[in-house]
Amino acid sequence: MARSFFSRLVWMAALVLLQALVFNHIHWFGYATPYVVVYILCLQPLDTSRCGWLLWGFFAGLASDFFSGVPGVGAVSMTLAAMCAPRILALFAPKDCLEDMVPGYLTLGGWKYVQYVSWLVLLQQAAAVVLEFFSFFNGLELLYTYLCSSALTAVLLLVLEKMRGGR
Amino acid sequence: MLFVFLTGAGMVLLLRFNLYQGSVWFTSANTVSGKILEWEAEALSYMDLGVHNRELTRKNVVLEQRVKALTELLRRAGHDSTATELRQRELLAEFELIPAEVVSATVSRHDNFLTIDKGAADGVRPEMGVVCGTGVVGIVYQVSSHYALVLPLLNRKSNISCRMRGTDYFGYLRWEGGSPLYASLGDIPRHARIKEGMTVETSGFSAVFPAGLFVGRVAEVANSEDGLSYELRVNLGTDFARLRDVCVLASPNRVEIDSLQQKIEQGI
Numbered sequence: 073m074a075r076s077f078f079s080r081l082v083w084m085a086a087l088v089l090l091q092a093l094v095f096n097h098i099h100w101f102g103y104a105t106p107y108v109v110v111y112i113l114c115l116q117p118l119d120t121s122r123c124g125w126l127l128w129g130f131f132a133g134l135a136s137d138f139f140s141g142v143p144g145v146g147a148v149s150m151t152l153a154a155m156c157a158p159r160i161l162a163l164f165a166p167k168d169c170l171e172d173m174v175p176g177y178l179t180l181g182g183w184k185y186v187q188y189v190s191w192l193v194l195l196q197q198a199a200a201v202v203l204e205f206f207s208f209f210n211g212l213e214l215l216y217t218y219l220c221s222s223a224l225t226a227v228l229l230l231v232l233e234k235m236r237g238g239r
Numbered sequence: 240m241l242f243v244f245l246t247g248a249g250m251v252l253l254l255r256f257n258l259y260q261g262s263v264w265f266t267s268a269n270t271v272s273g274k275i276l277e278w279e280a281e282a283l284s285y286m287d288l289g290v291h292n293r294e295l296t297r298k299n300v301v302l303e304q305r306v307k308a309l310t311e312l313l314r315r316a317g318h319d320s321t322a323t324e325l326r327q328r329e330l331l332a333e334f335e336l337i338p339a340e341v342v343s344a345t346v347s348r349h350d351n352f353l354t355i356d357k358g359a360a361d362g363v364r365p366e367m368g369v370v371c372g373t374g375v376v377g378i379v380y381q382v383s384s385h386y387a388l389v390l391p392l393l394n395r396k397s398n399i400s401c402r403m404r405g406t407d408y409f410g411y412l413r414w415e416g417g418s419p420l421y422a423s424l425g426d427i428p429r430h431a432r433i434k435e436g437m438t439v440e441t442s443g444f445s446a447v448f449p450a451g452l453f454v455g456r457v458a459e460v461a462n463s464e465d466g467l468s469y470e471l472r473v474n475l476g477t478d479f480a481r482l483r484d485v486c487v488l489a490s491p492n493r494v495e496i497d498s499l500q501q502k503i504e505q506g507i
Contacts, residue, residue, distance in 0.1 A: 123241055126242055126245055127245075137252065143253065143256045144249050144251070144254070144256065144257065144260075148246055148249035148250060151242065151246050155242050206263050
C-alpha cells in the first residue's frame, strides 16, 4: 500500500515536471496543448477512497498550476475530473476484478481502457478550457482548443500507459 | 464537502491571481450578469428620470447661454467663425460616436473597471476611446458580443497622454488611488509655465482620442519626486460615481491600424 502510494507520488512529480518543462510549451496548430497530469488519476486503484481521489486530483492540479500562466485552472479541473473518475471507472471495470485493481490495458481490456482515459480527459479538458477562456464569446476557438487538446492528451496518456508496461 | 472546499480553493486561486478571469468575474462583462445589471440599471434610470431631466434642462440652458455669449464674442472679435466651425467639424468627423450606457461601475477600488451595454456586435473593439459629456472616461479593455469592459482613468493601469491647453506641453495622466475626483499629470517640464485652473486636454498622440478633448483642470502644481519635472494634481471633468451615458469613439481607420500592427507583430 505504502509502496504504491510512494510510486504514485513519484509519478506525480515526474508528470508535473514533464508538463512544466515540455508540454506547457506545445501549442499544436495554435490550439492543442496536452495536459498529461491527468495520468495520475489513471494510476489510482479501484479501492481508492472518495477523499483520496479528490486530494490526488487537487494537489496534482495545484502543483502543475505553479508552472502554468493561469493558476487555479489545473486545481479546479483536476478536482472535477477526480470527483467523476470513480464512477467512470466503475462503468468499465469488470465485475470479477480485484478490489485494488489499477486500470490498464490488461486489467480493463484495450478498448475499455481507451474509453476510460478518453472520458476522463474530455471531462478534465472541458473544465480547464471553460475556466481558461472564462467566456463563450469565441465559441469556435474554444471548441477547437477543447477537441484538439483532448485528442492530443488522450493519445499521450495511452502512449504513457503503453510505456509503463500496460499492466 | 471536501469537493466543495477544494473546488472553492481552486476558484479563489483562479479569480485572485488571474487578471482576466478576475476582472470578467468581478466586473460582470459576461452575458448573464451583464444582462441582469442592465435590467437593474434600466429600472434605476427610470426612477432617476425626473432628476436627469431637470439636470439636462439646466445644462441645456447654461449651454445655450454660453453659445450665445461665445457667438457674440466671436462676432465682436471679428474672427472667421466659419473656419472655426469647419475645423471642429473636421476633428469630430474622423470618429464615429457609439452611444452606450454604463451598466456597472466601481470607483472605490484600486483598479476600477466599468461595463457598458455595447459590445462587438455594435462595432465596439478593444482600445477604443470612451468619453462622456464632461470629458474623457477611459479606453475599452475587453469586449463580448453585447458588453464591453472599460479601463477608466480611475485605474492604476490607465496611462493617457495629455497636454496643457494653449501651451502644448504634454505628460501622462495617471491615477494612484484615493479620491476619484483627482488624478495626477506627470512629466511636465520645469520650464513650462503652469498655473492652477489651466485646462488639461488629450494630446492626440494616439488613434484612441483626438487632440483637444477636455480631461480636467489643474488643481495643484507640485514638484515630482526626483525634482526634474512638475507633477500636477488634476481635477477630473468626469464624475465617475455618477457616470451613466457615454460614447465610444470608433475610428474608421481602426481596421487599417489594426492590420498594420498585426503585420508589424508578425514581422517581429
